[in-house]
Amino acid sequence: GAVVSQHPSWVICKSGTSVKIECRSLDFQATTMFWYRQFPKQSLMLMATSNEGSKATYEQGVEKDKFLINHASLTLSTLTVTSAHPEDSSFYICSSPGGSGMSYEQYFGPGTRLTVT
Amino acid sequence: DAKTTQPTSMDCAEGRAANLPCNHSTISGNEYVYWYRQIHSQGPQYIIHGLKNNETNEMASLIITEDRKSSTLILPHATLRDTAVYYCIVRPQGGSEKLVFGKGTKLTVNP
Numbered sequence: 001g002a003v004v005s006q007h008p009s010w011v012i013c014k015s016g017t018s019v020k021i022e023c024r025s026l027d028f029q030a031t032t033m034f035w036y037r038q039f040p041k042q043s044l045m046l047m048a049t050s051n052e053g054s055k056a057t058y059e060q061g062v063e064k065d066k067f068l069i070n071h072a073s074l075t076l077s078t079l080t081v082t083s084a085h086p087e088d089s090s091f092y093i094c095s096s097p098g099g100s101g102m103s104y105e106q107y108f109g110p111g112t113r114l115t116v117t
Numbered sequence: 118d119a120k121t122t123q124p125t126s127m128d129c130a131e132g133r134a135a136n137l138p139c140n141h142s143t144i145s146g147n148e149y150v151y152w153y154r155q156i157h158s159q160g161p162q163y164i165i166h167g168l169k170n171n172e173t174n175e176m177a178s179l180i181i182t183e184d185r186k187s188s189t190l191i192l193p194h195a196t197l198r199d200t201a202v203y204y205c206i207v208r209p210q211g212g213s214e215k216l217v218f219g220k221g222t223k224l225t226v227n228p
Contacts, residue, residue, distance in 0.1 A: 034216070043220050046217070093160050106216060109160050110160050111158065
């Protein structure tokens with residue numbers, strides 16, 4: 001199946017700083033990438049949908065100026081958490097529908113655990 | 118909001134079949150039933166999906182009732198590695214459609 005990687009797998013940052021999370025499709029071209037956030041003991045919540053070469057679409061309640069998404073190539077999408085605060089501490093996961101012929105499911109990255117101190 | 122209802126938790130003995138139910142009484146005609154699972158601190162993993170016929174793959178079987186208002190995921194011989202949160206999701210088949218996760222069922226496989 002298609003492989004999606006994320007980097008870093010975990011990161012600790014100080015309050016007020018920005019953190020960039022990378023999501024890469026390793027063996028297919030990811031036209032669309034979804035970004036999710038998951039707080040402890042809760043389910044995944046979709047934050048935004050990004051399409052290569054266009055602006056991301058954010059879900060209601062997600063601040064687009066705080067969570068910057070860039071999908072500049074078919075293999076890389078990035079999520080930047082700007083001016084991070086402790087309440088942004090969460091597990092961030094990306095996913096993609098996969099390439100041609102694999103359109104019925106989504107492939108998820110392993111996730112990035114962000115801790116803001 | 119998620120359009121499915123699942124039990125919060127279930128237990129299963131290792132080697133036995135695990136049957137995970139899901140109610141989706143408002144499912145539309147073009148919506149499929151998808152199952153994903155998430156092992157602790159990992160990204161979700163696709164298991165199986167179906168429209169109205171029963172489906173089976175190397176991981177599991179999916180039984181969908183005739184009225185399509187409920188389904189059951191069956192893990193025929195559960196192992197300790199099957200301990201995870203299992204999510205039942207209904208949506209159109211296209212992979213580009215977003216997934217809306219409910220609370221899922223925490224399955225614990227006991228030795």
